[in-house]
Amino acid sequence: MAPTSETLTAERILEATEEVLRRHGPAKATVVDVARALGVSHGSVYRHFRTKAALREAVTKRWLDRTCEELSGIVIADRDPETRLRDWTAALFAAKRRKAGEDPELFATYMVLVGENGEAVGEHIADMTAQLTRIVEAGVESGTFAATTDPGTTARALFHATGRFHDPCYAREWEEPGVEGDFAAVLDLLVKGLRP
Amino acid sequence: MAPTSETLTAERILEATEEVLRRHGPAKATVVDVARALGVSHGSVYRHFRTKAALREAVTKRWLDRTCEELSGIVIADRDPETRLRDWTAALFAAKRRKAGEDPELFATYMVLVGENGEAVGEHIADMTAQLTRIVEAGVESGTFAATTDPGTTARALFHATGRFHDPCYAREWEEPGVEGDFAAVLDLLVKGLRP
DNA sequence: CATCTGACAGATTTCAATATCTGTCAGCTG
DNA sequence: CAGCTGACAGATATTGAAATCTGTCAGATG
Numbered sequence: 001m002a003p004t005s006e007t008l009t010a011e012r013i014l015e016a017t018e019e020v021l022r023r024h025g026p027a028k029a030t031v032v033d034v035a036r037a038l039g040v041s042h043g044s045v046y047r048h049f050r051t052k053a054a055l056r057e058a059v060t061k062r063w064l065d066r067t068c069e070e071l072s073g074i075v076i077a078d079r080d081p082e083t084r085l086r087d088w089t090a091a092l093f094a095a096k097r098r099k100a101g102e103d104p105e106l107f108a109t110y111m112v113l114v115g116e117n118g119e120a121v122g123e124h125i126a127d128m129t130a131q132l133t134r135i136v137e138a139g140v141e142s143g144t145f146a147a148t149t150d151p152g153t154t155a156r157a158l159f160h161a162t163g164r165f166h167d168p169c170y171a172r173e174w175e176e177p178g179v180e181g182d183f184a185a186v187l188d189l190l191v192k193g194l195r196p
Numbered sequence: 197m198a199p200t201s202e203t204l205t206a207e208r209i210l211e212a213t214e215e216v217l218r219r220h221g222p223a224k225a226t227v228v229d230v231a232r233a234l235g236v237s238h239g240s241v242y243r244h245f246r247t248k249a250a251l252r253e254a255v256t257k258r259w260l261d262r263t264c265e266e267l268s269g270i271v272i273a274d275r276d277p278e279t280r281l282r283d284w285t286a287a288l289f290a291a292k293r294r295k296a297g298e299d300p301e302l303f304a305t306y307m308v309l310v311g312e313n314g315e316a317v318g319e320h321i322a323d324m325t326a327q328l329t330r331i332v333e334a335g336v337e338s339g340t341f342a343a344t345t346d347p348g349t350t351a352r353a354l355f356h357a358t359g360r361f362h363d364p365c366y367a368r369e370w371e372e373p374g375v376e377g378d379f380a381a382v383l384d385l386l387v388k389g390l391r392p
Numbered sequence: 393c394a395t396c397t398g399a400c401a402g403a404t405t406t407c408a409a410t411a412t413c414t415g416t417c418a419g420c421t422g
Numbered sequence: 423c424a425g426c427t428g429a430c431a432g433a434t435a436t437t438g439a440a441a442t443c444t445g446t447c448a449g450a451t452g
Contacts, residue, residue: 007394030443041397046445144386149381157381161357169365183344185353192342193389206426226413237427242415266429 008040010048010058018061025105026112031055057120059075060113065126068131075131081139082191085158088135089187090130093165100171111168129155139194146196147162154194161190200250204236206244206254213255220303222308227251253316256309260320264327266291271327275334278387283329285383288324289361289370296367307364325351335390342392350390357386 006012016037020029032051035042072177074088095121100107115122132155139145145154164170173179202208212233216225228369231238245251270284296303310317328351335341341350358367361379369375 018438031445040338043398043446044396044442047395050445066340093430114204148388149384153377153381154385156378157385160360160378161385163360164356181349182356183351185349186357189350189353189357191345191389192384193385193387227415228413238414239416239428240426243425245416248414 008038008044008048013045013048013055014062017055017134018062018126021059021109021113022106026109030082036095051108053116057117060110060117060120063110063113064115064120065127067095068124068127071128071131075134080164081135081142082194084135085132085194088132088148088159089162089165090183092098093162096166096168096171097174100174106172108166111171114168117153125159129159132158136194143196151178158190162186197222202235203245204240208234209241209244209251210255213251214258217255217305217309218302222305223233251313252309253313253366256306256313256316257319259306259309261323262289264320264323267324267327271330277331277338277340278390280331281328281387281390282383285354285358286379289358289379292362292364293370296370303364303367307367310364321344321355325355328354332390339392341390342364356384358382365387370387 013034015114017029017034020033021038023029024033024053032042034055035045038045045055049058071088071091074084074091077084077087079087102189133151136145136151136154140151142148162183163173165179165186199278213225213230216229216233219225220229227241228238230251231241241251245254267284267287270280270287273280273283275283326347326366329333329347332341332347332354336343336347358379361370361382362377
C-alpha cells in the first residue's frame with residue numbers, strides 16, 4: 001500500500017499480490033491493483049513477471065511450498081516409521097483443515113489458483129509423495145513395512161488413498177461429525193496393509 | 197419432441213428432462229424447454245414436480261440409482277469375498293471412467309446436477325457403502341477378512357480410500373497414463389490391510 | 393544504462409436495459 | 423371434475439455498449 005522507495009523485487013511483488021488476492025479475491029485481483037498497492041506503474045510489474053498468469057503461478061507455488069515445508073520435519077523425525085507415517089498424514093490433514101476452517105475465503109482463493117495451474121499442483125504432489133517415499137523407505141529398511149512393491153509406488157498409493165483428508169475438493173466435509181473416525185479407519189487399514 | 201397424446205406421467209417428464217439436459221446442458225435447460233419437448237404447457241410439468249429443483253433432483257436420483265444397480269450383481273455373486281471386493285471396486289472405477297470418457301459433456305452435466313443436490317449424493321453414497329458392507333460382512337464371516345472394526349466402518353474406509361478412482365471430481369485424471377497402476381497399488385494395499 | 397512510466401490496441405469485464413424463465417392460479421376443455 | 427392452459431408478477435439470464443484490464447513499447451528518469 002505504502003509507496004516504499006525500496007527497489008522493486010519479485011519477492012515484494014509476490015507479497016503485494018498475496019495481499020491483493022486476500023482483499024479482492026481471485027476474480028477481481030488485477031495486476032493494476034498490485035501495482036497500485038506497491039505505488040508503481042503496472043508496467044514495472046511486467047518487468048518481473050511476463051504475464052498475469054505467471055504471477056499467479058508464482059504465488060501458488062509459494063503457498064504450496066510453505067505447506068510442504070511444514071511437514072518436512074516429520075519425515076526426518078527420530079521415531080519409528082509407522083509413527084512417522086501416522087504423524088505425517090495426520091499433520092497434513094490437520095494443516096489443511098486448519099487453513100480451510102480459519103479463513104475459508106482465502107482458502108477458496110487458493111483453490112481457484114490451484115485449479116488454474118495444474119502444473120504447479122503436479123510438482124507439489126511430487127514433493128509430497130517424495131516425503132512419503134522417504135518414510136516408506138525407512139520402514140522397509142527397518143523391516144516395519146513389507147517390501148512388496150517399490151517405495152515410490154506405495155507412497156503414491158498412500159497419498160491417493162488419503163486424498164479425502166487432504167484434497168481441497170473435500171474441504172467442505174472436513175468439519176462434519178465423524179471425519180476423525182473416518183480418517184482413523186482409513187489410516188488403520190493402510191498401516192495394516194503395509195505391515196509384512 | 198413429438199407431442200404424443202399419451203397421458204403425461206412423471207416418468208415421461210423425467211425422460212424428456214434428460215433429453216433436454218443432454219441437448220442444452222445444465223445451465224440452459226429450462227422447464228419451458230421440457231414442456232415444449234413434451235408438447236404441453238409448462239404449467240403441466242409443475243403439476244408433477246413442485247419446482248425446477250425438484251425435477252432436477254429426481255433426474256439426478258434416477259442417474260445415481262442406475263449406477264448403483266449396475267454394481268448390485270457383484271455383491272451377491274458366487275465368488276470369494278476378496279474377489280468380489282476387487283471386482284466391485286474395479287467395476288465402479290470402470291463404469292465411472294467409461295461414462296466420463298464416452299460423453300464428457302453429459303458427464304459434466306450430471307456433475308453439475310450432483311453438485312446441486314448434496315442430499316441425493318449422500319443417499320447414493322449410503323447405498324454404495326451398504327453394498328460394500330455386505331461384501332465385507334461376507335468376508336468376516338468366512339474368515340477371509342479380519343474382524344477388527346465393524347463392517348460398516350470398514351466399508352466406509354474402503355469407499356473413501358478409493359475415492360480417487362470413482363469420485364467425479366477426479367474425472368479428468370482417469371485417462372492419464374499410470375492410473376491403472378495407481379488403482380492396483382491402492383487396492384492391493386487395502387486388501388492386504390483387510391486380511392487377518 | 394538499467395529501471396520505470398504512461399499511452400496505446402486488443403481482450404475482458406461491468407452494467408443496465410431487455411428478454412426469458414419460474415412458479416401460481418383462475419378458468420377452459422374433454 | 424381431473425387435468426391442462428396461458429396470462430401474470432417477480433426473479434433470473436442475455437445482450438451490447440461503455441469501462442477496465444492486459445501486455446507492449448518508445449521515451450522519461452536518475
